[in-house]
Amino acid sequence: MLSTSNDHSMTMLIRKLESIATLSDEERQTILRLPVRTRVLNVGQDIVRDGDKPSQSCLILDGWACRYKMLDGGRRQIMSFHIPGDIPDLQSLHLHTMDHSLATLTKSTIAFIPHESLRELTTRFPGIASVLWRDTLVDGGIFREWMVGMGRKSAFGRIAHLFCEMYLKLEAVGLAGEHRCPWPITQIDFGDALGLSNVHVNRTLQEMRGQGLITLRGCTLVIQAWDELIRASEFDPTYLHLEKRAT
Amino acid sequence: MLSTSNDHSMTMLIRKLESIATLSDEERQTILRLPVRTRVLNVGQDIVRDGDKPSQSCLILDGWACRYKMLDGGRRQIMSFHIPGDIPDLQSLHLHTMDHSLATLTKSTIAFIPHESLRELTTRFPGIASVLWRDTLVDGGIFREWMVGMGRKSAFGRIAHLFCEMYLKLEAVGLAGEHRCPWPITQIDFGDALGLSNVHVNRTLQEMRGQGLITLRGCTLVIQAWDELIRASEFDPTYLHLEKRAT
């Protein structure tokens, strides 16, 4: 399925950017005019691969994706989860060789934006350049936070932290509310993201269910005890650098 | 100790930026004219703290620094090590609240550059903006690589990987060569960076010494078996995005 640019595609991007920064009318209009090519990808498809030298960046319109890296012996590390509005490989605009891969976690709609267009945009509009730069910096902040988890937190704390993080990110673009959000992630992905085995993820989730903290069934997460989750995971949302939330 | 800007201070920055990108003569001259205020800090001093809203970024002229975050119960996670030429809190240019702290690991000379000057620079010179953006993106790549280590590698692999990474970073700015580099890091810092206890770091280092892979004494690291270290740590330098090395 292919289509050419339209305002609708860019709405999600605007919403995301406005969750972490402020845009002027002119900037908003300029972004809406970006040329894109849209494609629908199935579950578990690579969007770009480690070693590629992409000439475009991708914007997620619908579905979830992740960055990951493979190691010897089939071990995998997922480095981030991405949701609609994210441009997960924006870094390829200035880092020409991919040092990791990017894949869908669900059936997804992806818009591709030529680097050429982005480069022109950032040269002509330093304000937009700042916002996009800021977006990649927030990503960096999330990486740091995950490092804290993997280095110094228990499996329980890490899982709880990820729930809080994804809930807030989804809420910021209007995809979650009332402590309820989509959760299309398998326990294997979960483990690969947090540096845990799927078996241990499973046991820890059961413990969280047992304590009445969450419900997780049929790809929907309900956080029943937000405060307790925050406490147990030492969660502090500062690192997400959210400015406002979508309605 | 205080001094005003001079070319000498900025030489280290130029060298660092030229290790990951190319600068035009004009860009180089412009950077050399940046105003800075220089200070010497002792070991273990905070440069900026979690929660601060800095109005300047710091450039390391001499010594080592690290980003870190404290958790309940005195646990600490170090998220990166920084060497001369690095601007470890460049992200504060666009993320106004610090989500972690920055401290010296050795007695260090630090230059402070006002955000105002950096903002003007990036607006007037999109090329310099790109290089600085690129620098923060390389940082992000390093975070991702550390995540892979903490999530999926053994203590041995993680330590070996860090040796390879720091050696190449130092070599790129002319501070290491012949598989020998300064190593002013305690085993406690080491553990806090890799998510290990200092005791386990100690034992693993002894194992590496026993296998004749490294020598580490008196703050100097000598890598005796580079290839074996690369292999054991699954090290691939792509993520450092180095373009050329200093002479």
Added chain:
DNA sequence: CGACATGTTGATCATTGTCAAGTCAAGTGG
């Protein structure tokens, strides 16, 4: 010389991984 941080060693504990088997739900093809 003495204090204090760093490094070293041993003993024991525990979180988490691995392996293996089995259940369950959803989808697919005959």
Added chain:
DNA sequence: CCACTTGACTTGACAATGATCAACATGTCG
């Protein structure tokens, strides 16, 4: 519509990597 396949989830038994605690050695620097 049912047998079959497939992927995800669950459970148990056992192993291992690395943590913790405690003591002691070794610097190094004022």
